[in-house]
Amino acid sequence: MIRNTAASWGSLARAFHWVLGAAIIGMIAYGWWMNHFPARPDRFFYRSIHADIGYLVLLLTVLRLLWRGVNPTPDLPSDLSSWQRVAARVSHGALYAVTILVAVLGWAHSGARTPDYSSFFGLFHVPQITSSDKAAAGAYEDRHIFFAYVLLALIVLHLAAAAFHHFVRRDRVAARMVGAGQADRAT
Numbered sequence: 001m002i003r004n005t006a007a008s009w010g011s012l013a014r015a016f017h018w019v020l021g022a023a024i025i026g027m028i029a030y031g032w033w034m035n036h037f038p039a040r041p042d043r044f045f046y047r048s049i050h051a052d053i054g055y056l057v058l059l060l061t062v063l064r065l066l067w068r069g070v071n072p073t074p075d076l077p078s079d080l081s082s083w084q085r086v087a088a089r090v091s092h093g094a095l096y097a098v099t100i101l102v103a104v105l106g107w108a109h110s111g112a113r114t115p116d117y118s119s120f121f122g123l124f125h126v127p128q129i130t131s132s133d134k135a136a137a138g139a140y141e142d143r144h145i146f147f148a149y150v151l152l153a154l155i156v157l158h159l160a161a162a163a164f165h166h167f168v169r170r171d172r173v174a175a176r177m178v179g180a181g182q183a184d185r186a187t
Contacts, residue, residue, distance in 0.1 A: 003071055004071040004072050004073065004074060005072065005074065006072055006074060006075050007074055007075065007176075008074055008176050009074055009176050009177055010071065012067060013064075013067060013068065013071065014177055014178075014179070016060065016063070016064040016067065017064075017177055018177075019060065020057065020060055020061060020064060020099075021155075023053060023056070023057050023060070024057060024099060024151065024155070025155065026053075027050065027053055027054065027057060027148075028148055028151065028152050028155075030049075030050055030053075031050060031145070031148060034046050034047060034050060035145070044115070047117060048117050048119065050106075050117075051106060051107075051110050051117035052117075052120055052121050054102075054103050054106045054107070055103075055107070055120060055126055057099070057103055058100065058103035058104070058107070061096065061099050061100055061103070062100075065096060074176055076088060076173065077169075077171045077172075077173065080171075087161075088161070091154065091157060091158060091161065094154055095151075095154050095155070095158060098147055098150055098151045098154055099151060101147050102144060102147045102148050102151055104129075105140050105143050105144035105147060106140075106144045107126075107128070107129055108129055108130045108136075108140040108144075109130075109137055109140035109141045109144055110126075110128060110130075111128030111129055111130035111131060111132075112130045112131070112132060112133045112134075112136040112137035112140055113132070113134070113137040114132045114134075116128055116132075162174040162177075
């Protein structure tokens with residue numbers, strides 16, 4: 001089933017989750033690698049690829065939020081405490097907000113530097129949201145990196161919560177994101 005239900009995530013929501021999860025973790029690792037290898041003549045190429053994938057992450061995150069807005073969110077277990085319900089909402093909101101913030105700061109960095117990273121895999125140019133300014137480019141890049149680490153911390157928290165639900169509570173919350181059939185058979 002493509003749509004979510006009150007008991008399970010639909011296939012499209014699961015696809016968004018796993019594709020974005022892999023892309024974001026890959027982007028954090030790739031960004032760390034890019035900033036820690038010695039300066040080379042092809043550095044612009046690697047940063048351009050990072051920017052191109054960042055534009056895709058931003059687009060997919062917006063599409064995921066739109067999809068989530070028109071689909072029911074599966075119910076949390078009825079015995080979950082109110083603080084855990086609030087923590088789940090806040091942490092998911094923070095994941096979305098910081099993902100968008102990191103991508104937008106990267107986009108702002110692209111437009112503020114010369115040359116910019118507007119060429120999308122050589123196919124077309126992405127309109128830039130800032131204009132050339134060396135000092136601003138540095139500030140955007142610093143904030144982009146800082147919030148990428150904040151995002152990494154939120155991902156670790158998300159993974160810890162999923163492990164807690166799966167291994168400690170055994171309440172099938174994490175299993176619902178693996179596949180509806182698996183979660184439904186286990187209950």
